[in-house]
Amino acid sequence: MDAWAQLLGTEGATVLHLFGGPYVTAPARRISVPEGSKRLLAFVALHGDRVERRHAAGTLWPAGDDLRAAGNLRSSLWRLNRGCVPLIEAGKSSLSLRGDVVVDVHVITRWANRLIDGRPTATDLTVRPSGVDGLDLLPGWYDDWALMERERIRQRLLHALESLSATLLGLGRCREAVEAAMVAATNEPLRESAQRTLLAAHLAEGNWVEAKRQFTSYRRLLNTELGIEPHPCLFAMVRPGRAYAPAER
Known part of the structure; x- marks a missing residue:
């Protein structure tokens, strides 16, 4: 790890x-x-x-x-x-x-809690998994207790990554904010809060085309998988000529 x-x-x-x-x-x-x-x-x-x-x-x-x-x-x-x-x-x-x-789970959960609570240390802002494997607790285990704990921890880490991206964005560290949001969005592509966080990071970095491409990809996936459209706030974020403002959390 x-x-x-x-x-x-x-x-x-x-x-x-x-x-x-x-x-x-x-x-x-x-x-x-x-x-x-x-x-x-x-x-x-x-x-x-x-x-x-x-x-x-x-x-x-x-x-x-x-x-x-x-x-x-x-x-x-x-x-x-x-x-x-x-x-x-x-x-x-x-x-x-x-x-x-x-125990790695205990240490990493405390990291996630600090980010979600808005009290990260300087070190917390430099630590994040590099891919989806970094969020996989006890991979391949199908006991009920393991499945429940895996999902609980996964949700906690996804929230932490979104909080990490927003915190980095507030510090002007846009590139790192994009990377953190991408891990969350890649791990759960249908998760709207992760997509919203990623769009905000792209826009803050001035990459409107990247934001539009990401939104189009998400919209297509949402239509294919669930037959629904993204929330109107996502449409508003990528509206041409819209001045950037941080996404609502």
Whole structure:
């Protein structure tokens, strides 16, 4: 996850990567997570705090009785401790991630929250994914809990990218604003707020032709996929002779 390196670059830290993962990086090495332990590790990490052993076992191994699920959980923990660095603290009734383990999702969510809340740091304004893969949590996982968390995080990051583009625009950093908005619009082409943000960035940069081309492409896609027209405010943004003003948020 090179795009997030500035946020995750805590020297000497053990980092659990769930974007494009799960896998672990420790100082100067990458560590694979045993296949049979990945779901348990991700489930505990995404809860962010202690999770009851019974809840974890029942969610991850719903087929069969409680005894079988509890046995599967113990087996998964054993494989994890045997084949990886210590990551989970296991009590009699609960599980939690070790306090010294950094989770990429937690760090990146805090980045997104600062942008959305309008209080980014200078470093926050230089960090963004370079493509749609940078927004993909636990790719290829289809468990209900993973799907829900993936969509929640994806929506948070899309809002953050739109906020990042608007903030950069306010600072006169139009090129970077275009790039941030393009990542959001590429990840979700039908998302009107992302398209509106991208149009505003093109127009602020003085690239009316680029804005018109982007609007035409979006309009065609919207007609093809949903049979509807863009919101009137988008038509107004690319009206010939219209003076630029930031798009409404």
